[in-house]
Amino acid sequence: MVLILGRRLNREDRGVRDSPATKRKVFEMDPKSLSSHEFFDFSSGSSHAESILQIFNEFRDSRLFTDVIICVEGREFPCHRAVLSACSSYFRAMFCNDHRESREMLVEINGIFAEAMDCFLQYVYTGKVKITTENVQYIFETSSLFQISVLRDACAKFLEEQLDPCNCLGIQRFADTHSLKTLFTKCRNFALQTFEDVSQHEEFLELGKDELIDYICSDELVISKEEMVFEAVMRWVYRAVDLRRPVLQELLTHVRLPLLHPNYFVQTVEVEQLIQNSPDCYQLLHEARRYHILGNEMMSPRTRPRRSTGYSEVIVIVGGCERVGGFNLPYTECYDPVTGEWKSLAKLPEFTKSEYAVCALRNDILVSGGRINSRDVWIYNSQLNIWIRVASLNKGRWRHKMAVLLGKVYVVGGYDGQSRLSSVECYDSFSNRWTEVAPLKEAVSSPAVTSCVGKLFVIGGGPDDNTCSDKVQSYDPDTNSWLLRATIPIAKRCITAVSLNNLIYVAGGLTKAIYCYDPVEDYWMHVQNTFSRQENCGMSVCNGKIYILGGRRENGEATDTILCYDPATGIITGVAAMPRPVSYHGCVTIHRYNEKGFKL
Numbered sequence: 001m002v003l004i005l006g007r008r009l010n011r012e013d014r015g016v017r018d019s020p021a022t023k024r025k026v027f028e029m030d031p032k033s034l035s036s037h038e039f040f041d042f043s044s045g046s047s048h049a050e051s052i053l054q055i056f057n058e059f060r061d062s063r064l065f066t067d068v069i070i071c072v073e074g075r076e077f078p079c080h081r082a083v084l085s086a087c088s089s090y091f092r093a094m095f096c097n098d099h100r101e102s103r104e105m106l107v108e109i110n111g112i113f114a115e116a117m118d119c120f121l122q123y124v125y126t127g128k129v130k131i132t133t134e135n136v137q138y139i140f141e142t143s144s145l146f147q148i149s150v151l152r153d154a155c156a157k158f159l160e161e162q163l164d165p166c167n168c169l170g171i172q173r174f175a176d177t178h179s180l181k182t183l184f185t186k187c188r189n190f191a192l193q194t195f196e197d198v199s200q201h202e203e204f205l206e207l208g209k210d211e212l213i214d215y216i217c218s219d220e221l222v223i224s225k226e227e228m229v230f231e232a233v234m235r236w237v238y239r240a241v242d243l244r245r246p247v248l249q250e251l252l253t254h255v256r257l258p259l260l261h262p263n264y265f266v267q268t269v270e271v272e273q274l275i276q277n278s279p280d281c282y283q284l285l286h287e288a289r290r291y292h293i294l295g296n297e298m299m300s301p302r303t304r305p306r307r308s309t310g311y312s313e314v315i316v317i318v319g320g321c322e323r324v325g326g327f328n329l330p331y332t333e334c335y336d337p338v339t340g341e342w343k344s345l346a347k348l349p350e351f352t353k354s355e356y357a358v359c360a361l362r363n364d365i366l367v368s369g370g371r372i373n374s375r376d377v378w379i380y381n382s383q384l385n386i387w388i389r390v391a392s393l394n395k396g397r398w399r400h401k402m403a404v405l406l407g408k409v410y411v412v413g414g415y416d417g418q419s420r421l422s423s424v425e426c427y428d429s430f431s432n433r434w435t436e437v438a439p440l441k442e443a444v445s446s447p448a449v450t451s452c453v454g455k456l457f458v459i460g461g462g463p464d465d466n467t468c469s470d471k472v473q474s475y476d477p478d479t480n481s482w483l484l485r486a487t488i489p490i491a492k493r494c495i496t497a498v499s500l501n502n503l504i505y506v507a508g509g510l511t512k513a514i515y516c517y518d519p520v521e522d523y524w525m526h527v528q529n530t531f532s533r534q535e536n537c538g539m540s541v542c543n544g545k546i547y548i549l550g551g552r553r554e555n556g557e558a559t560d561t562i563l564c565y566d567p568a569t570g571i572i573t574g575v576a577a578m579p580r581p582v583s584y585h586g587c588v589t590i591h592r593y594n595e596k597g598f599k600l
Contacts, residue, residue, distance in 0.1 A: 216255060296363055361404050369397055411425045413458065447460050514527050
């Protein structure tokens, strides 16, 4: 019986004579029961495509309807041009254009393996393929050649899951060759985080020089101690010592030799035969020795601890006050610019004082002054987190400054309640004694003081209550004498200075400017503007950048802003806020151990 779906014809529509078709029984529907849709979209889903592919694969196995033979390494693969062209733009371009291959029955493809072609065709005809550690590279390269991005990405994902200290460097090199940025980054991060294990494997010893430097120069390198980096470098050099000996000095510039344990440095590094026979390395050894004596006064990229060792550079804020005539603050707090975290340290003794002089000696902090004619000096022991009173100054003073030069602390100028002071004292921590040295050429209070290129620099300050100085006074410890250098472009007091990379940077004094002084060439330049005028701000170098913290604005109110100036880029940015507004505070950088350990 045949069903004819449609509207029923009237007798008038049938014509003069009934056709055979019209004599057949018609499936009748009540028009009222018809829905608004007179058709049905049917789909069998993905099963239809899968069954068609399965049939095509069976055709391929039995060589039915195949119209091209792909030859790889002498092995023949009968295929269907239409299937290959549908899956791959490579084959579509080959067969659908007027190329010679579009007319030939046998097409030879070079540069791939027959096994990889077999896996590729399995995927083309079934949508499935088994990726293993043995074939992943060949399948990847074949899918790249034939421009099958889905299969290519699957291989890359599989490689990510196989990362291990013994293979991550090889996979990274593979990713670099094939411009797999995500895989490359994951390999590099994995190697950085497992460096101690990675450096023990064969792949590490086959790294190129630049690849090795990329790892050992990184602040993100995860190690328990810097000695691991030194030992890894020496293993790499000894692997091909005749070829690699000439680059030893270049490699050691990225090892933080100053941060090695002094015993290890003396007993292992200095006696290493390759280093002894390389005069180019002597300067690096000298830097490490000086750091062991001078501590944080010695600054270079090699004196910054890697955070994975548990140590980090932090800025310590000592005392200060919230506003003019307000309460002096007892707080000693440290700020980690990398994490943005603040931590409280032992409170400052006798905190009723204000306008301290503060400096960092090795990894401890000295504080002096704080009131007229005060001779008190305290030292903060960073290892024990306690304050200890040390030898008193010979001359009581206030609004003076302190700086460290060649391992000794210098107290400069100040005010004794009647006049500005030109006297300068020097502290030797080993004998715990203060001794007088040559006086300033001009007595000042509230100057900027810092050490640079082996000399002490006293910049600006107030010779009296009403005037400010633009003089730059330089002290040479070898001759115990002072010289006047090029004047600063502005005459100011209540300014602050730091030194970085043999240059001196000055801010404060209710200016919006940061000035830079080159003590070797003896000239000044304006380098950047801050966002507002301020004085009595804190200033410190941390992680190779200059931080300006707090200070007092033109209206006399303290601020809680933190600015970061990067001399490498010339960019200044606001990075954070302090726990409270503060001015007249001390500000220094030390290395602090994170008791909670390093967090990845």
